[in-house]
Amino acid sequence: MKPQITIKDLARELNISTSTVSRALQNHPDISKATIARVQECAKRRHYKPNTIALSLKLQRTNIIGVMIPEMVHNFFSSVVAGIEDVAGEKGYNVILCQTSESSEKEAKCIDTLLTAHASGILTSVSKETTDFSHFKNIVEEDTPIVFFDRICPDIESDSVVTDDYTGAYNLVSHLIKTGCKRIAFYGAPEHLKIARDRKRGYLSALKDNGIRTDESLIFECDNRANAIELTSKILRGANHPDAFFAVNDDTASGIITAAKRAGKRIPEEISVCGFGDGAVAQISDPSITTVEQNGYKMGAEACHLLIKRIESKDDIPFIQKVVPTKLIIRESTR
Numbered sequence: 001m002k003p004q005i006t007i008k009d010l011a012r013e014l015n016i017s018t019s020t021v022s023r024a025l026q027n028h029p030d031i032s033k034a035t036i037a038r039v040q041e042c043a044k045r046r047h048y049k050p051n052t053i054a055l056s057l058k059l060q061r062t063n064i065i066g067v068m069i070p071e072m073v074h075n076f077f078s079s080v081v082a083g084i085e086d087v088a089g090e091k092g093y094n095v096i097l098c099q100t101s102e103s104s105e106k107e108a109k110c111i112d113t114l115l116t117a118h119a120s121g122i123l124t125s126v127s128k129e130t131t132d133f134s135h136f137k138n139i140v141e142e143d144t145p146i147v148f149f150d151r152i153c154p155d156i157e158s159d160s161v162v163t164d165d166y167t168g169a170y171n172l173v174s175h176l177i178k179t180g181c182k183r184i185a186f187y188g189a190p191e192h193l194k195i196a197r198d199r200k201r202g203y204l205s206a207l208k209d210n211g212i213r214t215d216e217s218l219i220f221e222c223d224n225r226a227n228a229i230e231l232t233s234k235i236l237r238g239a240n241h242p243d244a245f246f247a248v249n250d251d252t253a254s255g256i257i258t259a260a261k262r263a264g265k266r267i268p269e270e271i272s273v274c275g276f277g278d279g280a281v282a283q284i285s286d287p288s289i290t291t292v293e294q295n296g297y298k299m300g301a302e303a304c305h306l307l308i309k310r311i312e313s314k315d316d317i318p319f320i321q322k323v324v325p326t327k328l329i330i331r332e333s334t335r
Contacts, residue, residue, distance in 0.1 A: 005048045014042055025050070065307065066114030068098045068107065068124040070151075074251075075279030076296045077125070080149060083300025084123060091308050093120070102128045108135035121145035121307045123300075126153055128223075131192050145310040149303040151193055159310060161303040161322045165195050165276075168292035168326035169202025172274050173246055175290070175328060177210045179335040181244035181272050184212075185235070187256070189223040189248045196223075199248055199276065223248050228255025236263040243271060244334075250275035250282040253289050257333065272334040287332030299324050 007025075011018040016035070024031045024039035042048075065088050069077040081097065088095050096117060098110035107127050114122055115138065122139055124146065133155045139146045140156060148160040176184055186203045189196035200219075207214055222231050228247065235241055236259065247253040253275030257267060265271045267287055274290040275282055282289040302322050310317065 005043075005046045007048075010039065010042050010046065010048060013046075014038060062118045062120050063093045064096055064117060064119045065093045065304070066096050066098065066110075066117070066119035066122040066124075068100055068110050068114075068122065070100055070102050070125060070127050072097075072099050075281070076150075076277050076294055079296030080125075080300035080303075083297040083302075084304045085300075087301050087304035087308070091304075093308065100127045104130040104132070104135075111135050111139060115139065115142055115144065119144065121147070121311045123147050123149060123303050123307055125149050126151040126193070128190055128193065145307055147303045147307045147310070149299050151195055154194065157319055159303075159306045159320050161299050161306065161324065163195070163294045163299065164323050164326050165198035166202040166205075168276065168294075168328075169199040169246070170206045171202075171326070171328045172276070172290070172292055173203050173206035174210065175330065176244045176246065176272055176274065176334060177206065177212065179272065181335075182212060183215070183218065183240070183242045184244040184246055185218040185220065185242040187220050187222040187228060187231075187245065187247040187252050190221060196248065203246060218242060223252055225251045225255035225258075228252045229259045232256045232259035233263065236260065236265065245271065245273045247273070247275045250277045250279045250285075250289055250291055253291070253333070254281050254285050257285060257287070257289070267333055268335045274334055278329050282329070282331070285333070290331045290334040291329050293327040293329050295324055295327075 007018050007021050011021045020031065020035065021039050024036045025043060027036060067081060067084055069081065072078060085095050096114060096119065098113065100107040100110055104127055107130060122144060133153045136153050136156055146158050148158055150162060152160045152162060173184060186200065188200050191197055204214060220231060222228055245256045247256055253273050256273050260267055260271050267273060276292045278291045278293040282291045306320060
């Protein structure tokens with residue numbers, strides 16, 4: 001293996017000081033543009049790569065950002081990661097990505113891994129299974145900055161970036177009502193998650209504001225495709241079934257559509273269906289799904305900006321909660 005090229009090697013070849021090379025590589029304003037161009041051309045030609053370990057010792061921190069997501073398979077979380085990686089790369093940080101698989105136990109192990117790696121900060125979305133947040137408190141006790149996105153931890157004071165779940169749900173259900181739907185079923189997520197509570201609140205408020213009485217028999221906990229197929233098939237065998245379904249995510253909405261089509265129901269003529277998220281499944285479903293755009297990329301970028309600001313700040317700064325607005329996307333699955 002060839003020895004790694006160092007700043008000293010570049011300085012020797014260019015016959016300038018190592019400090020000049022170092023500052024030129026960072027585009028320092030005290031260095032002339034001609035010298036910067038010479039240094040950077042030489043660095044590229046010699047395949048120079050900065051020594052991240054030495055840099056972290058000098059700065060007394062690593063340039064690593066830990067990211068924990070529930071599942072990479074979801075288009076929303078992959079979009080969030082894309083936003084995080086773009087901002088992190090621009091700011092000179094590397095990303096370690098951990099997938100918790102919606103497991104509280106695995107989540108705790110991921111935190112241990114990231115703390116052992118001396119991550120400068122952690123970006124995370126809480127797993128569905130997590131109701132005890134003590135493992136997140138370990139991050140705070142280690143004085144490691146943390147920013148929650150999408151699914152936040154109510155027990156920890158921190159920066160966060162969330163979707164306007166309430167308004168998104170309210171607008172979706174209001175759209176269903178305006179198109180003539182009156183018996184609207186709601187498929188929600190576990191209510192210890194704030195996003196689940198907020199989407200349910202939006203659903204209930206839209207019913208109330210449009211003069212429709214809440215029917216508890218139309219509210220279910222169901223947040224994945226397989227369970228949605230099974231539950232919807234059972235519901236549609238009964239009398240006086242819903243004329244519309246609002247699902248907490250697009251994956252669940254696609255399951256409702258599959259069950260409705262198997263039952264011989266026409267969508268949207270007999271049953272309207274809408275989801276939440278605007279992932280790929282909403283666009284390729286047949287019919288395509290009316291939903292809410294969450295803008296995962298923006299959420300990831302905003303969360304990463306907040307984290308880096310806190311990592312690099314030398315002062316105590318107030319915690320910030322940013323709310324990403326939603327957008328109603330009307331497609332073929334609603335009237």
